[in-house]
């Protein structure tokens with residue numbers, strides 16, 4: 001998309017969302033929506049501060065956040081480790097950031113099958129450390145603070161992909 005088209009899209013979006021301020025105030029606000037300035041500043045993308053942030057802890061909470069956003073026509077921006085927020089198109093200024101930081105559990109690891117199941121917010125560092133307990137590792141060389149969800153979303157493969165395979169090869173959702 002061209003720069004002018006993008007600017008136009010965001011301008012239209014801002015004009016249409018005049019109700020956002022009202023929505024973010026109780027009682028319409030979803031229970032786990034965070035709106036304090038310090039948190040929002042820390043979760044900016046390309047210098048653009050989101051309107052609010054949610055950090056759901058399970059699938060039911062994710063569903064409730066997405067329902068809230070859909071009902072109120074609020075754009076959703078998933079966020080993992082936030083290690084590469086300077087890349088890509090800038091987000092709309094009034095987005096709801098859905099942080100995966102509380103979805104950080106290794107659910108299951110079967111070393112004999114070389115299969116592990118983990119939540120999207122688990123960092124690459126924690127995942128590698130868990131696999132290492134059984135002498136295994138994931139052949140990716142991303143930022144250790146990147147999350148599995150962020151790696152999959154961007155198919156972050158890195159130079160090691162030349163010797164092994166692309167990121168997407170190692171995951172199934």
Ligand SMILES: Cc1cc2nc3c(=O)[nH]c(=O)nc-3n(C[C@H](O)[C@H](O)[C@H](O)COP(=O)(O)OP(=O)(O)OC[C@H]3O[C@@H](n4cnc5c(N)ncnc54)[C@H](O)[C@@H]3O)c2cc1C
Nearest residue numbers: 078080081082083084088146147149150151153154156157
């Ligand atoms: C728009 C974009 C494109 C990129 N493309 C590449 C690439 O082609 N090759 C490469 O090697 N590196 C790429 N990177 C760098 C890569 O994102 C980082 O190296 C790292 O893997 C990101 O992990 P993170 O947890 O820090 O994600 P973040 O920096 O938090 O997010 C990165 C992107 O993934 C999305 N995302 C994060 N978690 C989830 C999730 N659970 N579900 C859905 N979406 C999610 C975010 O909305 C954001 O667009 C890209 C980064 C961005 C922001």
